[in-house]
Amino acid sequence: SAVISQKPSRDICQRGTSLTIQCQVDSQVTMMFWYRQQPGQSLTLIATANQGSEATYESGFVIDKFPISRPNLTFSTLTVSNMSPEDSSIYLCSVEGTSGRRTDTQYFGPGTRLTVL
């Protein structure tokens, strides 16, 4: 499976500010996703990051709050905008499919732990 890295691994931010999280993969992947895991909770899909076009957001998540970029097949960013304490969560990227082929299995990055004061 691909090696996935995320930056930063953790951060503490002030309310009202924004943070951009990076997800880098060591090989080209077909699909990239962003999930949120609130404290003590399960994972919830935020959006599918589409290469060269706008991300596809799940119900309850909007582009103004969580803008996503995917400029190529190995990199994506998630920005958490105008943060509030309710945004304190672990944010994880995942990838699926290598070398242009679907594999129907997602592998996850190590996550970014965000705390908003």
Next chain:
Amino acid sequence: AQTVTQSQPEMSVQEAETVTLSCTYDTSESNYYLFWYKQPPSRQMILVIRQEAYKQQNATENRFSVNFQKAAKSFSLKISDSQLGDTAMYFCAYETSGSRLTFGEGTQLTVNP
């Protein structure tokens, strides 16, 4: 909408023994994928095992196996010869169209020495 239910918030097992984690799901689709992921304290999500719904044979990966009952919409995970390193939160997940994963609430498994 698809839902995934894990009815056991916490479980514990003695080292070297066997434990089974339960998962049920609801879907109207006929072809889909099911997964078990583990999340140790490091918070890394690690794929444990994968089951394709069109395959009747239960998936097995070393000490991990599943009991997939499609008609009952049940997908349990059996861990044999439990090891201390198996201590983690275990999530059952269902893959919908477009590769989107829906997760259950998780089961915290503790392996005791």
